[in-house]
Amino acid sequence: MPAISTVASALNGYLETVSAMIISPIQDRTQTTSGINTLTLNGSPAIRLCTAADTAHKPLLVRDSTLLLVTKGGLQIKHGTAHYSVGKNEMVLLKKDILVKYSSTTQLRGDGTQFILFHLTDDLLKDFVRQARLSVSRPKQSKAVTIEGIDARLLKFLDSLHLYFDYQGLDENITRIKLLELLYNLSSKTGLVLEQLMDLRPHFRGDITATIEDHLMDAVSLPQLAEFSGRSLSSFKRDFIAIYNMSPSKWLRQRRLEKAAELFRNTTMTVTDICYTLGFENLAHFSRLFKAHFGHTPSRFRMAMSESI
Numbered sequence: 001m002p003a004i005s006t007v008a009s010a011l012n013g014y015l016e017t018v019s020a021m022i023i024s025p026i027q028d029r030t031q032t033t034s035g036i037n038t039l040t041l042n043g044s045p046a047i048r049l050c051t052a053a054d055t056a057h058k059p060l061l062v063r064d065s066t067l068l069l070v071t072k073g074g075l076q077i078k079h080g081t082a083h084y085s086v087g088k089n090e091m092v093l094l095k096k097d098i099l100v101k102y103s104s105t106t107q108l109r110g111d112g113t114q115f116i117l118f119h120l121t122d123d124l125l126k127d128f129v130r131q132a133r134l135s136v137s138r139p140k141q142s143k144a145v146t147i148e149g150i151d152a153r154l155l156k157f158l159d160s161l162h163l164y165f166d167y168q169g170l171d172e173n174i175t176r177i178k179l180l181e182l183l184y185n186l187s188s189k190t191g192l193v194l195e196q197l198m199d200l201r202p203h204f205r206g207d208i209t210a211t212i213e214d215h216l217m218d219a220v221s222l223p224q225l226a227e228f229s230g231r232s233l234s235s236f237k238r239d240f241i242a243i244y245n246m247s248p249s250k251w252l253r254q255r256r257l258e259k260a261a262e263l264f265r266n267t268t269m270t271v272t273d274i275c276y277t278l279g280f281e282n283l284a285h286f287s288r289l290f291k292a293h294f295g296h297t298p299s300r301f302r303m304a305m306s307e308s309i
Helices: 004-021 122-132 152-165 172-187 192-197 207-214 222-228 233-244 248-266 271-277 283-294 298-308
Strands: 038-041 044-051 060-062 065-072 075-079 082-086 090-094 098-104 114-120 145-149
Touching (some): 038 152, 114 172, 122 172, 145 192, 207 222, 207 233, 222 248, 233 248, 248 283, 248 298, 271 298
Antiparallel strands (some): 044 114
16 A cells, blocks of 8 residues: 555645536536435445435345445444444445345434445446555455444545535536545555455356345255356355355245245235245244244244234
8 A cells, every 4th residue: 555645645636636627516407316415426326425214124235345434323234144333433344245234223213323325336446546556455355344433534524525415416527526535535544444445356246146036935946046046056155155144045044934924924825835935845844943033933923913913
């Protein structure tokens, strides 16, 4: 990595160029479709101001490297069996092509939790490496989730974004400028987040998730799923663990049990029909796994759902 003085000099020169480029922060509003609290790049959300209400309640596939910087409250991140806590003035990097859940640590739905989310594509990161003339070294270990503190410089940068969140149709050149400014600020110090961000090696193909979801309710084996995804069984298992952070068999069992609970809540299908529709071996096996996961047998679970209505 370059010395701090070198990066600072590059950043100062970069910001001077930016100042010369920007005549007015608001340009023709027909150029983009960005909404309030969202800045777009190439027509897709790139920077978002989020609150507790925006946190995910179901698994989310991270398509691009995603950086979340928490300014109020906190977040809980779940990646497979691993759990992470991100507090105020901390940031978390989610590497691309992983499946995560994230939720607010507070029950408040307004001023409780606030964070700014950045989507960082490989193309943008490669452009930054060339522009900043960084000497990129691969991290010893590629991590799916990386947490680091936010320094005073980054906090001031985050404050500068609020001006732009108030407008619709912001020129996308400004979004790109702010993303590059974020990366320059990160590169002003040696940190774990920057190190992981600069790991631009191809990891695994994202179609594995579509294959799993498409066949969730089919009685298919792991070798069949591997074949459907165009992989050998060993490659399928390796790529699956990289995305979900747990073994395919464990994840499928857990996901099918959750699907069974959903069917009990929303359909009149019998326990037997649900058992075999989701590919379980037999009723006894299904009931034992369901009780271990939810604390009730399938019949008692459905009865409890009916009583709560």
